[in-house]
Amino acid sequence: MLRPRTTQSPNDAFGPGGRPGVDVSIQSQRSVDGTGNNETDIDLGSAGSTMIRLGDADYTDGIGSIDAGLPNARTISNTLFDQTESVEDPNGYSDFLWAWGQLVDHDITLTPTGTEHADIAVPAGDPDFDPTGTGTVTLSFTRSEVADGTGETVAREQVNDITTYIDGSFIYGSDEATRQSLVDDTGRIVLDDDGFLPLDETGQVMAGDVRAGENVALTSLQTVMAREHNRWVDLIQAQNPGMTGDELFAAARVRVEAVVQAVTYNEFLPKLVGADAIADYTGYDSTIDPSIATEFATAAYRFGHSMLSSSLLRLNADGSSIDAGAIELSDAFFNPDAITENGGIDPILRGLGAQTAQAADTFVVDDVRSFLFGAPGAGGLDLVSLNIQRGRDHGLPDYNDLREAVGLERVTSFDEITSDATIAAKLEALYGNVDSIDAWVGGLAEDAVDGGVLGELFATVVIDQFTRLRDGDRLWSQAVLGDQEADRIWGTTLSDLIERNTDVGILQEDAFTAYARVGGTAGADTLIGSAGEDLVLGGGGNDVLSGGAGTDELHGQDGMDTLNGGAGDDLLVGGRGPDMFVFEADFGDDRIRGLDTGDRIDLSRIASVTSVDDVEVVETADGLVLMVAEEGTITLLGTRFEPNQLDGYLLI
Known part of the structure; x- marks a missing residue:
């Protein structure tokens, strides 16, 4: 009888390509706070380190003053970013693109806030925040914490509160106290009886990053990755029953790090910036600084805010909606009950793969443009205004100066920024000249390039950052794992991760396409x-x-x-x-x-x-x-x- 030889399922317990033993001598050597990665500069990329800049700081006094002469942030939001109809991503990319992007963001950057306010004035008669025309309404805004040694005689800089590296810190934490609160004596992440992240005394989810409960999509992916860690512990322990909890944790962590890196570089980034935009890995370079650039964290990597839809699908295995229906985005923030009381994370994950994301452009849904974390007057904020003000708070170069700083040509007219004549005209009406545009605004207005989602400026910044994150990481998985095991784990896809850690059932091979x-x-x-x-x-x-x-x-x-x-x-x-x-x-x-x-x-x-x-x-x-x-x-x-x-x- 003819017996075709077929490779094993890509969901095999040890990942694509079969079940070889794991070399348990290879364990994570990372410190929890990122120190010691660079053996010459041990604090490089560690939690609490100072962000770097790609261009010069732009403060009116050269130290930290925000330019009061720039257009009002809420006016820009109302004029340019008001979204009245769905504008889907032209590539057909799914909601997993922004959701995974946010997960990675929470692995590499967190800017703490200080106490100084720079509240945003709301234009009189604003239809959402000042409908009676008082002219006295403001949106609360607290400036970021100032890095030590800056902000007095030299330009203020910002702090990255978590490890810079793509190291799974969103699972494990960036300090020892957090890690110990999340990991039990067996080396596993603590989950409840239903395999869900535990809740703290305030009813919010506990994970390595404090923002894990920010929305139900993010919480669902956080849960998948916690389960993936425990899956590795189970498999390694089955082959090595004499290992201690600490050894099991370290052996599992280095492989979970590899999985996060693989999905990010093999699936996520090629869609974001183009298939061949990031060069192949050639090894660690100790002279490369992996630190997060302020321009990346404050402008380029905030592209995902424009890709959000007004609701998130929640689907049964057959594609029908669950009885509770889709969840409105405004109800998805810090709401773990929306997960636990409606079938768990599975319906949300199916929905993320089925819904096409909105385009990365200058349109943002009102759920985050006026109703972020609540209704206007009841805690609601405008994410667009906050992003613009945060760029000014951080002294970002203007759009044209940032282009020049990263090696791109300056633009001389608004129609060089975008092929959309309406957007170009609105930019001109708001800013007057091309040398005053906020970097986040101008970057989102650009046409996408190289088959990706981002325009030329943001793509350049993102490529630079993710290249440095990889090449400046001494403990990068492809450098520390054996070649065969690295190749095997790097064959893991997001669909593999979800299918083997949930009851979602079958997902499409490419979860990032709807x-x-x-x-x-x-x-x-x-x-x-x-x-x-x-x-x-x-x-x-x-x-x-x-x-x-x-x-x-x-x-x-x-x-x-x-x-x-x-x-x-x-x-x-x-x-x-x-x-x-x-x-x-x-x-x-x-x-x-x-x-x-x-x-x-x-x-x-x-x-x-x-x-x-x-x-x-x-x-x-x-x-x-x-x-x-x-x-x-x-x-x-x-x-x-x-x-x-x-x-x-x-x-x-």
Whole structure:
């Protein structure tokens, strides 16, 4: 009997590529606060260190005064950022893009606030904050803490309260007291009986970063990563029962760090700044300063605020909404009950993968532009105004000066910033000249470049920061893990992480691209996808699955299923039972995963295929590739045949 050789599931317990033993002698050598990473400058990148600058500080007195002559922050918000309709990301990226971006942000930067106020005046008659036209309303704003040795005779600088490195500090904390409060004697992260993050005395979630409960999407990802740590402890302990809790913790942590780094650099960043924007890793360089740049933390990496939608989907496994429905974004802040009382993190994670994010642009939904943390007059704030004021508080260079500081050409007209004539005109009306624009505002106004989400300025700043974070980290996972284990763990995707740590079920391979979720029942179903990207799940029974146009994923699951991807480049997974994979003319470049001996590939509907001679067979590293006349290709992932064995699989 023909027995195709198929690679193991990418959700294997030790990650993609099988179950080799873990070299437990390799354990995390990181200090909890980041000190000692650079052996020459032991405080470099540690918690409490001073942020660096890419350009010169811009204070009116050269020390710390905010320029009172700039346009009012709330006026800019109302004029330029008021979003009246949905503007989806043109690449089709999912809500996971901003959610993972926020998770990484909370791993590398936290700027503490001080006591000095610089409240934002609200224009008289503001429809949300001053509808009666008093002209006396202000939005509370507290300036950031001033770094030691600055702000008196030299320009004030800002503090990074957590470790600079991508080291999982959002899970483990950046100080020993926090770490000890989160980790038990067995080396595991403390979770409740339902596998959820514990709550403190105020009812908020406890994690390595104080902002873990900021919104339900972030809390859900925090929970996934805590479970991932415990999963590694379980697996390592099973192979090494004599290890202590501290040893298990350190062995698990170094691998969790690798997972966070892998998802960030393999999936997240290529979508954010372009597929080849960040050079390949060549090793640690002790002369590189990984410190967070103020321009990165205060401007470029705040792109995600414009990608938020007014609500977050909460979905059942079949793609239907849970009974409670979507959660309004304004209700998603610091609200763990919205998770624990509505099916846990699974519905939220499914929703993040199914909803297309808003575009990174100068439009921000009112849920954070007027209702952040409450209604106007009842604690509500404007995130846009806060971002603009924070840039001024931190003395950011203006847009044009920052462009010049990072090696880009200065612009000389507003229409050089954006191809949108309306946005250019509003910028000109607000600022008057191109040398006065706030960096965060100008950066968001730019057209996206290099197939990414960000414009030229923000992409340049982000590429610089993430290159330094990697190359200036002596304990980077690719430097400390063995090559084989590093390669294996670096094959982990966000979908892998979620599938093996939750009951979400199947997610699309690329969680960062939105796929509409179409699920079947326990019986026989006919499921048809849309013109976009679909994740079609047969469930039980003998199902008929059609992807339609777009790049789709079809999973037959149980039963004798028929799968037809349609146009586009599709992934077809039959699942359990003998399945039929149907192809028609111009079907694209498709892949079949897990082809079994009872499965068949039906090419009978393709007029140009009259015999097996019309199918050219090529062996590749991914598996056998069937080149079907001029119609498309079918890659049989991880499967090898002898040439004379293929005929039994084809129906022509």
